[in-house]
Amino acid sequence: MIRAGVSVVDITPPAGLEMCGFAARIPPATGAHDPLTVRALVIGDTAIAVADVIGIDAALSNRVRQASGLPPERVTLAATHTHGGPLSMPGRLSGETDPSFLAGLEEAFVTALRSAASTAEPVTLQGGVGPEPGIARNRRHPNGPVDTGVPVLRLNRADGSAMAVLISYACHPVVLSSDNLLWTADYPHYVRICLEAALPGAVALFATGCAGDVNTGHSAAASLDPVSNPARSFAEAERIGQAIADAALAAPLRSLGETIKAAQSDVLLEFADDEDVPALLAAWKTERQSAPPNRARLLDIWSDWADRRAQQAPAPIAERVTTASWGGARILAMPGEIFAETALSLRRAVAADGPGPLFILGYADDNPGYIPPESEFAFGGYEVTEAHRFYGLPAGLAPRSAERLAKAVFHAAGGQHHDDITKGDCHD
Known part of the structure; x- marks a missing residue:
């Protein structure tokens, strides 16, 4: 029988620290709305741990995995990517x-991780996919692709009660906007408390x-706007979290097996290096002289x-990319801000492999910013041409970086050649 353990550690910072996620937000945090946590799930000698931060970097991931007491190549660390937490990279x-x-x-x-491993107990696994809750919207293309559905992995104790439940959904945790000054995990907080209320213990x-x-419907440019938006509220985050939790609870579950697998692969990514930085700097300094405050901060x-x-x-x-299979429930995890098109190409490629749910995760083991598929470079925009400056990277990642990551994680999971993960899709 599989043995598994779970653990939660509070990481909520004190008031007064700088918040992360919005260029328009200048004041520090004034307090906490809900706790920020690290949550770890250990299954056999494999593990996933998720923190309520905007991202983690590769150096921290490496140190943690080495100190975890588990085989470091069989551990995946991820971030929820909340924009209501502190700077973490x-x-x-x-x-x-x-x-x-x-x-x-x-x-x-x-x-x-160590606590989850030390408290492991016999469990059985169930998995399934809940219906699309209708929350996610492609913020770059009207009616553009989103990775729909809510994969669910439930771990049951010997008495049949739920010990843990892992779910995923592909939508930016940015319901709250730049005027929020309270620490918050955003909508994932409500997903978790709703699930825990429905599954006592x-x-x-x-x-x-x-x-x-992908987010709930606003553009990336809204991050630069200091004007309050009443629709982006804790009440709305609660509504969204409840909808996602309800979808997870509606998933038809089936019993999974006991085979545990895990693998990792390293991918070398190059930068585009196609900007005339001195010319850009001169133009920005000229514009800065007459720019309004929010534009001046950006410049x-x-x-x-x-x-x-x-x-x-x-x-x-x-x-680093990682994969795990827990009784047929599969995890494919990649670093950074991966687009929906890449996730969907992987879903097509592995659709016929295995009986369990397929989790395709971003923000894992590092966050080097946005990693657009090749098809998105023609459209430009914040994610393609500007965001690397906020991320402190020397340039945007080169075209086909997303395809290289997808190919690597597909092969790490045991897949063979598949055209869907080596070509970009087109948008109308």
Whole structure:
């Protein structure tokens, strides 16, 4: 019989730290609306742990996995990507990280993993896919692709009660906007408390899917707007969280097996390096002289990036992809902000493999920013041409980076050649 354990560690920072996720948000956090946590699930000698932060970097992932007490190649760390948390990646996303918070985050990951492993007990697995809750919207293309459905993995104790439930949904946790100054996991908080209310004694874990171009309906440009939007409220986050939880609870579950597998692969990604940075910097400084406050803040961020970029030549970066199979429930995890098109190509490629639900996750083991599929470069826009400056990267990642990651994780999962993951789709 499979043995599994679960653990939750609180990582809620004190008030006064800088928040992360919106260029328009300047004041620090004034308090907490709901707890930020690290939640770990250990199944056999494999594990996934998810933190309520905007991202983790590869260095932290490596240290945690080495200290976890588990085979490091069989551990996946992920972030919910909430925009209601503190800065969590040194040198990324235009702010100064707090060393004490980073140390606490690392310790919390290790503690959660070790605690989950030490409290493991016999479990049986059930899996299924809940109906699309109708929340996610492609923010770049009207009626554009989204990765629909809610994969569910339930772990039951010997007495039949639920010990843990892992679900995923592909939608940016950005219901709250730049005027929010309270720590919050955003809608994933409500997903978890709704699931835990319905399954007494269980711990709920939420892992964000490939949501790089998907949120609840607003554009990425809204992050630059300091004007309050009443529709982006905690009440709306609760409504969305309840809808996703209801979809998960409606999933028809089937019994899964006891075979456990895990694998990883490394992928070298290159940068595009196609910007005339000195010319851009000169133009930004000229525009800055007469820019309104919110635009001026953006230009300051970009100018700081350009100054650092002069000393930072683009060099390839190594990224990690991971896979796991728990009785037929499959996890495919990739770093960064992966687009829906990439997730859907993987779903087509592995649709016939195995009886269990398929989780396709982003924001895992590193977050090097947006990783658009090749088809999106023709459209430009924030995610393709600008976001790397906020992420502190020397340039945007080169075309076909997403396809390389998808191919690597597909092969790590045991897949063979498949055309769907090596070609881009077209938009109307």
